[in-house]
Amino acid sequence: MLAIDAAAYRSPWRRHHPAAKALLAGTLLICAVSLPPWPGAPITAAITLAVALGWARVPPGMLLRAARTPVSFALTGSLTFLITISADGIGWAPDGARRMADVVARCVAALLCQLLFASTTPVADALPRLIRVGVPAVLVEVALLIYRMLFVVLDTTRTIRTAQAGRLGHRSISATWRSLGGLGSAVFVRSFDRARRLEVGLAGRGYTGALTVAIKEIPLRTRFLAVAPLPGLLAVVATLTLERG
Amino acid sequence: MPPVHIAEGYLPPLHAVAWTAAAAPFIVHGVIRLGREVRENPEAKLLLGASGAFCFVLSALKIPSVTGSCSHPTGTGLGAILFRPPIMTVLGTITLLFQALLLAHGGLTTLGANAFSMAIVGPWAGYAVYRACRGFGLLPAVFAGAFVADLTTYCVTSVQLALAFPDQESGFAGALAKFGGIFAVTQIPLAISEGLLTVLVVRLLRSSAAEDLLRLGVLRQKDVATKEQVPA
Incomplete structure (x- = not known):
């Protein structure tokens, strides 16, 4: 079994409806990609990490291993921002480091949101x-x-x-x-x-083309659904407060 | 070097939405074709499931590169040759979704952009070249198809990244030169490697699964007849 899916099957959040978890991770993901990267991305990343490790009890080792490859891709891909090509040839981009930091921060925050959903929701529950x-x-x-x-x-x-x-x-x-x-x-x-x-x-066994699979009923309208947008909301409020301050 | 998935959050939101919109008509077309295939032939659903699982595993294989490093094939060329581009668009998009959810390779916001390069342009370009070269024989056509599918995928990704992050001095052209230059060094050898691997797979399939290749339209009856006439 793949590590992320195995974690999802063991997750204490498995009893929650996939739509409620999608709402929680989705609002955080929207914050990660649409808020200004500084301070939006670190705030979103910190809130997502706190939710994943503290509330959803995602194993930290698994989270680290899963994030390693995409983060390294984001880092190596962003190295190109450090140089610029002009009529005079190749040189250092004056604003390259800031641009690289923006993209990497946004990537890490968004990746954590994706991992929060994937490591708490088995594909077989959501599909x-x-x-x-x-x-x-x-x-x-x-x-x-x-x-x-x-x-x-x-x-x-x-x-x-x-x-x-x-x-x-x-x-x-x-x-x-x-x-x-x-x-x-x-x-x-x-x-x-x-x-x-x-x-x-x-x-x-009388197959006619329909592969009906029993789906375990999970109640959607619970307290979890009501609080699901709160981490995202917190990220928005914290970012706007810090920006104005 | 990982396969060329654009990571979650890498693209600005507007670009992510635009590439999703660009990929959507092709995916809808593929789903319509898939639905027709399954209606006419209900047992095809199981073979499509097997094909999708095969595509996922193929893209997870590590292949040695000429530069000495290791990478993964995109699998889009072989998939398009075996299952045709519209079906490959659907299988490729599902594979990308599973890679995002199960392996954290690629992302949900970048699924449209990744599908556009790996499940749409790559398969269609590779299949077009495969058909154009089919007159030169099966294996040369397979090599050309897989090579072009792989390389086109990387070229489209370069364009996507250059559009999202234009160079501060020279704009889109400079960024394309940067991203294209990096990919050219690593990906041309990899495209050759993927072409060779695909030839090896199809050559073995020709002897071990000729019936499947006939059913999929990769082999023609006369190819099999000619082969059978060759003395041992």
Whole structure:
């Protein structure tokens, strides 16, 4: 299982409706991307972090590991702001450091909001409810199928990779290439074979094209829904107060 | 170097909305095609599920680059060749959504921009080149399609970033030169690597899953007949 999804299944917030959690994380996300980066982004990031660690009890280690790669991408991508290209050639951009700080701050704040939602809401809880807000049923069903098959295919990939490594399949560049080609084609063949076997099994049980899945009913109109916009509101008030002060 | 997902929050809000609006018609078109396919052929839903899972895993594979580093293929070229661009647009967008939610690669506000480059322009450009080169044989066409799909994805991302962050002195052109220059150093070797990997996968599929390739229209009956006539 993937670490973020595993955390979402274990989250104490799983008992709350996905729409209420989307409202909470969504308002914070809007604050992260639309408030002035300074002081808006650090304030939003701090509030989101406090909500994630203190209230939603998201494991800090998981949060750190999940944020590492996107933050490093934002940092390396933003290095380009430090230089400028003009008719005289390449030089240091006078305002580059501030621009880089703006983008990285906004990225970190927005990423924390995304992780707050993802690590408290399993995809399987959120996806089926999208039909009720007008997303085409066929799209949701295919997305759910992809989600359910994903873990089996990932597991198959890991097993094949381990087998290839055990047969010295990665000892040289040419062997690595051969192994990768074999891995890609084997995963394709096994995925299709599994889908066909699933289809035969479902046909035997009267499959007509509709894959109905039982969804656990979670009450939406609770106290959690009422307080969900408050962290976002707090971020707006704190940012505006600091800006005027 | 990670795959070229624009991270959550990286784009200014107006740009994020504009790219989402630009991607929306293609996604709607893909969903309509998907709905038609599933109505005519209900069991296709399961194969589409398998295809989507395959695309996700493909984009998570690490490939060695000519520059000595490691990266992930975009998988858009192979996906477009196997499943056609409209279906790949839908599968690619779902894959991007799952990568954002399950791996924190890419984002929700940048989903439109990422879908536009990786699930729309990349697959369509790669598929067009694949069809144009099909007369030269399956494997050269597959290489060209995968190479172009990968490279186009990075070019569109460069344009998206240059539009969002124009250079302070030289504007859009200077920013495009900066982002394009960085991507050219790292991504041309990676596009070659992805082309080679895709050829290896399709070559193995030709011998192990010829029936699937026939059904998907990648192989033609005469290709299989010609191959069977070759003495062992």
